[in-house]
Amino acid sequence: MFSYILRRLAVAVPTLLILVVFSFVLMFAAPGGPFNSERPLPPQIMQNIEARYGLDQPYWKQMVDYVVNVVTRFDFGPSFQYRDRSVNDIIRQGFPVTLTYGLWSALVAVIVGVALGVVAAIRQNSWVDYSAVGISIGAQALPNFVMGPILVLVFTLWLGWLPGGGWRGGQWEYVILPVIALSTSYMASIARITRSSMLEVLNSNFIRTAMAKGLPMRRVILRHALKPALLPVLSYLGPAIVGMITGSVVVDVIFSTGGIGQFFVNSAFNRDYAVIMGITILVGALTIGFNLLVDILYAWIDPKIRY
Amino acid sequence: MTLRRTLLSGTAAALVAMAGSAAFAQDMAGPNGEQLAENQTFTYRVLDEFPSIDPNLIEDVEGSAIGRNLFEGLMNQDSEGNVVPGVATGYEVSDDGLTYTFNLRPEAMWSNGEPVTAQDFVYSWQRAADPATASEYQWYMGLMAIENVDAVMAGEMDPSELGVTAVDDHTLEVRLTQALPYFPQMVTHTTTFPVPQSVIEEHGDAWTQPGNMVGNGAYVLEERVPQERIVLTKNENYWDAENVYLDTVTALIINDENQALTRYLAGELDQTDMPAGQFPRLSEEYPTEAISVPNLCTYYYNVNLTDAGLPALQEASVREALSLAIDRDVIVDSVLAGGQVPAFSLTHWATAGFEVPESDVMSMTQEERNARAQELMAEAGYGTDGEPLEIEILYNTSDAHRSVAVAIGQMWQQTLGVTTTLANQEWQTFLTTRGEKQYPGVARAGWCADYNEASSFLDIMQSDSGYNDSGFASEEYDSLMAEARTAEDPLPLYQQAEEIIMAEHPILPIYFYSTVFMLDDTIKGWPLENAQDNWYAKDLYRVAGE
Numbered sequence: 001m002f003s004y005i006l007r008r009l010a011v012a013v014p015t016l017l018i019l020v021v022f023s024f025v026l027m028f029a030a031p032g033g034p035f036n037s038e039r040p041l042p043p044q045i046m047q048n049i050e051a052r053y054g055l056d057q058p059y060w061k062q063m064v065d066y067v068v069n070v071v072t073r074f075d076f077g078p079s080f081q082y083r084d085r086s087v088n089d090i091i092r093q094g095f096p097v098t099l100t101y102g103l104w105s106a107l108v109a110v111i112v113g114v115a116l117g118v119v120a121a122i123r124q125n126s127w128v129d130y131s132a133v134g135i136s137i138g139a140q141a142l143p144n145f146v147m148g149p150i151l152v153l154v155f156t157l158w159l160g161w162l163p164g165g166g167w168r169g170g171q172w173e174y175v176i177l178p179v180i181a182l183s184t185s186y187m188a189s190i191a192r193i194t195r196s197s198m199l200e201v202l203n204s205n206f207i208r209t210a211m212a213k214g215l216p217m218r219r220v221i222l223r224h225a226l227k228p229a230l231l232p233v234l235s236y237l238g239p240a241i242v243g244m245i246t247g248s249v250v251v252d253v254i255f256s257t258g259g260i261g262q263f264f265v266n267s268a269f270n271r272d273y274a275v276i277m278g279i280t281i282l283v284g285a286l287t288i289g290f291n292l293l294v295d296i297l298y299a300w301i302d303p304k305i306r307y
Numbered sequence: 308m309t310l311r312r313t314l315l316s317g318t319a320a321a322l323v324a325m326a327g328s329a330a331f332a333q334d335m336a337g338p339n340g341e342q343l344a345e346n347q348t349f350t351y352r353v354l355d356e357f358p359s360i361d362p363n364l365i366e367d368v369e370g371s372a373i374g375r376n377l378f379e380g381l382m383n384q385d386s387e388g389n390v391v392p393g394v395a396t397g398y399e400v401s402d403d404g405l406t407y408t409f410n411l412r413p414e415a416m417w418s419n420g421e422p423v424t425a426q427d428f429v430y431s432w433q434r435a436a437d438p439a440t441a442s443e444y445q446w447y448m449g450l451m452a453i454e455n456v457d458a459v460m461a462g463e464m465d466p467s468e469l470g471v472t473a474v475d476d477h478t479l480e481v482r483l484t485q486a487l488p489y490f491p492q493m494v495t496h497t498t499t500f501p502v503p504q505s506v507i508e509e510h511g512d513a514w515t516q517p518g519n520m521v522g523n524g525a526y527v528l529e530e531r532v533p534q535e536r537i538v539l540t541k542n543e544n545y546w547d548a549e550n551v552y553l554d555t556v557t558a559l560i561i562n563d564e565n566q567a568l569t570r571y572l573a574g575e576l577d578q579t580d581m582p583a584g585q586f587p588r589l590s591e592e593y594p595t596e597a598i599s600v601p602n603l604c605t606y607y608y609n610v611n612l613t614d615a616g617l618p619a620l621q622e623a624s625v626r627e628a629l630s631l632a633i634d635r636d637v638i639v640d641s642v643l644a645g646g647q648v649p650a651f652s653l654t655h656w657a658t659a660g661f662e663v664p665e666s667d668v669m670s671m672t673q674e675e676r677n678a679r680a681q682e683l684m685a686e687a688g689y690g691t692d693g694e695p696l697e698i699e700i701l702y703n704t705s706d707a708h709r710s711v712a713v714a715i716g717q718m719w720q721q722t723l724g725v726t727t728t729l730a731n732q733e734w735q736t737f738l739t740t741r742g743e744k745q746y747p748g749v750a751r752a753g754w755c756a757d758y759n760e761a762s763s764f765l766d767i768m769q770s771d772s773g774y775n776d777s778g779f780a781s782e783e784y785d786s787l788m789a790e791a792r793t794a795e796d797p798l799p800l801y802q803q804a805e806e807i808i809m810a811e812h813p814i815l816p817i818y819f820y821s822t823v824f825m826l827d828d829t830i831k832g833w834p835l836e837n838a839q840d841n842w843y844a845k846d847l848y849r850v851a852g853e
Binding site: 036 | 559
């Protein structure tokens with residue numbers, strides 16, 4: 001098991017490197033540049049600025065310098081767009097915000113989603129099932145860029161219970177609406193996955209045996225059925241959690257939370273190369289990390305899997 | 308201000324120190340004797356995180372507003388955009404118009420209690436022009452035509468050679484290479500504001516962070532959370548602090564304008580921009596809060612006059628026909644509906660000292676314009692009965708630009724039988740395509756004045772201008788503009804330049820911008836008559852609600 005983890009980590013390094021090279025190529029292939037603006041700068045001024053940020057160097061050299069700085073000093077460079085802060089500053093300030101509402105959303109999505117799915121499976125084809133399925137389809141069909149504004153309309157404008165945006169260092173009343181908006185569609189997916197995999201497990205032989213032995217239903221579900229039924233949920237969770245904590249751009253835009261997602265999208269539009277790279281590497285590393293975590297959990301939950 | 312009022316407010320200020328500010332605010336009167344609200348805060352919405360709040364580096368409108376509140380330049384603008392004293396109490400100009408001497412007020416102080424001196428301005432201007440600073444607004448220093456500025460910007464001369472000197476602590480001398488009648492207007496721009504040398508040298512790039520930042524404006528930086536908020540509080544060391552009413556100014560960064568509007572309606576904001584097309588509804592529902600004022604920007608289409616453009620568009624009569632067939636009233640009244648004004652020329656009508664030249668086209672009805680357009684098109688042999696013409700309209704991705712393009716496409720189709728295709732590109736790609744003039748038909752453009760003077764518009768159509776994306780080149784135009792630069796009364800020259808544009812149609816002007824926004828009706832002092840919308844928080848105050 002330990003050597004498996006080591007092997008996976010060893011593969012992660014070239015994977016990230018390929019990601020860096022690929023992103024660099026795409027970035028330089030895109031028209032425009034970080035200092036292009038509506039009023040084109042005189043060539044002399046453009047030269048001064050490009051020299052300051054090393055953009056006058058050949059592409060390969062920019063790439064090598066970048067990787068060396070990241071590896072040796074963990075320095076992701078200065079932002080081209082936000083002149084008075086570095087990429088490290090941006091990640092340091094934005095990532096905790098996204099991490100906070102992302103993890104809360106993951107928690108809510110898993111707890112509510114699994115509960116809904118299990119209840120629906122146990123009471124298959126009853127009104128409980130139909131309403132659980134109905135809710136989850138509805139929740140999934142309602143994209144968060146529609147849901148967010150509706151939440152603000154209802155809870156801020158009409159009821160006046162919660163602030164319509166902002167973060168204020170993560171005070172609870174600022175966290176609630178982003179978490180609802182972000183978790184709903186994940187919750188819906190988890191509910192549907194749980195329901196169908198639970199149904200499959202409930203029809204399998206070992207559950208029938210457990211039932212035949214006369215075990216109480218609650219015990220059959222919690223002790224025997226839940227663990228195998230959650231395997232598909234687990235494999236879905238890896239990418240889902242990365243999606244949630246690396247920022248739903250939509251949530252950042254609608255609720256003005258100051259999270260990392262907003263910077264990610266803006267940096268692409270602004271051609272803020274350093275920020276694009278920094279956040280890409282962060283997301284890449286998280287994706288690799290969470291997939292590894294999911295695989296380890298898999299082996300722990302499913303005795304059939306051994307590495 | 309009268310001496311009596313100074314004394315009174317001085318006494319009042321002393322009382323506050325003893326009695327606490329809440330009780331004081333209730334009794335305090337505004338500049339026109341209004342009863343002030345206890346809550347002297349102002350919260351407004353900005354679209355996006357500021358690229359920088361360092362005056363020498365500020366490059367956007369919203370950053371400039373922050374700059375004007377944290378710092379103060381030699382001159383300020385009043386509520387109508389006129390130049391009024393700032394750190395300088397006044398200035399003298401030499402007879403040849405090349406030397407300006409500014410007299411600085413001795414009571415001006417930095418927020419750390421140090422005096423603001425002429426040397427602070429010298430340092431700032433040298434820093435802005437210095438290639439090492441790599442400011443995107445370095446070009447603005449070039450525009451000011453200060454002695455040696457081009458050589459300094461090119462790195463051929465040390466910044467200390469720049470033509471600006473501190474004669475003594477309170478006298479600043481600026482030497483220009485050409486007389487610029489609007490020079491005092493130019494020093495109301497944030498790029499020219501003083502910056503504190505000792506603080507910048509101590510903290511480097513981090514000098515703009517809360518705790519480090521020292522300014523000389525009416526406010527100091529209290530808090531700054533990227534992409535979320537920026538909070539300014541009153542600077543007690545500001546020389547005119549006793550006439551500053553608001554104690555806290557907060558900008559909330561809200562990307563989505565519809566969200567911002569909802570939050571405004573929920574009372575979280577005192578001011579926010581209005582989403583396109585909402586003005587008629589909101590001005591009916593909130594007549595005292597929905598505001599539309601002219602904004603010094605012009606919306607137009609570039610026509611590609613280079614070899615990459617369609618051959619048909621090289622004919623001035625075809626361009627004229629296309630321009631005539633645009634029913635601008637429909638666009639401003641139905642598509643945009645926010646108080647915009649139809650444009651047939653480039654320079655915004657509200658520009659200081661400018662009058663749009665008279666022209667037949669403005670007095671014609673749209674039916675007459677359409678008839679004339681059809682004649683011109685028929686003569687040129689294109690359109691309904693001639694050679695088919697297909698024009699691509701290129702615009703940067705946005706709902707509002709698409710709506711305008713769709714409307715114009717239909718007008719051209721119906722009136723002239725010209726078909727159109729729409730092409731939208733993401734901003735940076737769009738800038739590259741248009742800048743390299745690689746579009747076949749017309750490309751959307753919008754230009755905003757950098758300073759309130761007609762040349763700020765007309766300069767862009769000069770043959771060597773970086774924003775001349777039509778590829779228009781007219782020697783006559785260039786020489787008129789060169790002459791206007793030093794003319795006693797440049798207005799007739801500007802008007803002649805406009806007439807060239809209106810005859811040649813290198814661009815198809817569509818409308819003059821307006822700014823539409825919601826402003827809480829307890830907030831007073833907003834400079835509605837300032838066409839550049841340059842507002843100063845020190846001039847705002849909140850009156851008690853009825």
